[in-house]
Amino acid sequence: MSLETVRADITKTDTEIIRLIAHRQELAGKIARIKIHAGIPVHDEYRAAEVLNTVFDQAVEARIDPVAVQKIFEQLIAMSEERQRECSGDGNLP
Numbered sequence: 001m002s003l004e005t006v007r008a009d010i011t012k013t014d015t016e017i018i019r020l021i022a023h024r025q026e027l028a029g030k031i032a033r034i035k036i037h038a039g040i041p042v043h044d045e046y047r048a049a050e051v052l053n054t055v056f057d058q059a060v061e062a063r064i065d066p067v068a069v070q071k072i073f074e075q076l077i078a079m080s081e082e083r084q085r086e087c088s089g090d091g092n093l094p
Contacts, residue, residue, distance in 0.1 A: 028080035032087035042084045048077050
């Protein structure tokens, strides 16, 4: 397998990761709608901890750095919460 072939596979994987992050952001908009109607605050410390614990365990099982994976998901959670704040502040619910 050549370097170019492997790099092309990485590029395809990166594109898929971006698509999945965009989908996660769409779901965050849906969560915002539910939270707004229920009067639930954007930040949910219990849920954030649950997600971080789950991805840590999944990373261990996948034999990749679980601390690095948690850091990535901390950023994803922050992005989701920001999306939820945008939805609750601008009146344009998805």
